Amino acid sequence: MIRLPTTERVTPDSWALRVTFWQSLAAYRWACTQAHGKRVLDVGCGDGYGAAELASVARWVVGLDSDRSALRHAAQRYRTPNLSWVQATAERLPFRSGSIDVVCCFQVLEHLANPAHFLAEVRRVLAPGGLLLLTTPNREAVLSGLNPHHVREYDAESLRNLLASFFEHVEGLGVFPSARVRTYRETNRQAVERLLRLDRFGLHQRLPPELRARLHALGTLLVRRWINRHTRQLVESIGVADFAIGPGDLSHAIDLVGIARRREPAPNQEFPLDERVLQD
Structure with missing residues (x-):
């Protein structure tokens, strides 16, 4: 089966999305600092490179995705005893309550x-004191509404409010780009805006959703390849270190980072570990 091109999943092998890959990997490297010896679930694991990164420090990791072909590729490429793969959706996690750290x-x-629905499921499967770590594009840093794959884009306030409706402890951080990444993103934005000006009447917004999604992916890949070819030295200089995760002025973050913690157990209350996390 031929997999259609997409810009919603990146892999270590993608030249067109090389900068986006480093951005994604930076989030996983940061998450590793919270995953030592823990039971970890990676929701939307895609081709699995991030779950494999987490497995280098975690007790065990389950990579979950709705795409069977992506999971098949992940299982073939990343083989470690503490890493497994499950096909499911984010809104219905097939794990026992309190079984994930x-x-x-x-x-x-x-x-x-x-x-x-997803956040309610996360709260259910997290053990007391467990963490949800998530990233999502910052609405203030993208051409909002352009990506047909996005149902909703968030700013810092709307993300915090959403998480706070399910979790007692919420913290907001950001993914902040280096000067090199800012230059690259500005070049990309200018190229996209030039293309959008050709569609004076916004006809792309009226296309059938599936066609619009395919054209968006194709257009993005073509633009990125063109930029990467003409700024090759800049692109090859960018790596994980060009994406810093931490506090700051979130209006300048390219991605928002949400940290949500489930309430700790009461003193002297025991919650036994259950290695059989998959529900019957």
Whole structure:
């Protein structure tokens, strides 16, 4: 089966999306600092490179995705004893209540039609004191509404309010780009805006959703390849270190980072570990 091109999933092998890959990997490297010895679920794991990164420090990791072909590729490429793969949706997690220490969900929230269903499921499967770590594009940093794959884009306030409706402890950080990345993103924005000016009447907005999504992916890949060819030295200089995750003025962040913690157990209350996390 031929997999259609998409810009919603990146891999280590994608030249066109090389900068986006480093941005994605930076989130996983940061999550590893919270995953040592933990039971980790990676929701929307795609081709699995991030779940494999987490497995280098975690007790065990389950990569979950709705795309069977992506999971098949992940299982073939990443083989470690503490890493497994499950096909399911974010809104219905097939795990026992309280069986997960850390849920990672990177660049997935914006695709969900029912984010409340997902967050309720995350709260259910997290052990007391467990963490949800997520990233989503910052609405203030993108051409909002352009990506047909995004159901909703968030700013810092709307993301915090959404998380706070399910979790007692919420913190907001950002993914901040280096000067090199800012230059690259500005070049990309200018190229996209030039193309959009050719569509004076916004005809692309009236296309059938499936066709619009395919054209968006194709257009994005073509633009990125053109930029990468003409700014090759800049692109090859960019790596994980060009994406800093931390506090700051979130209006300048390219991605928003949400940290949500489930309430800790009461003193002296025991919650036994259950290695059989998959529900019957």
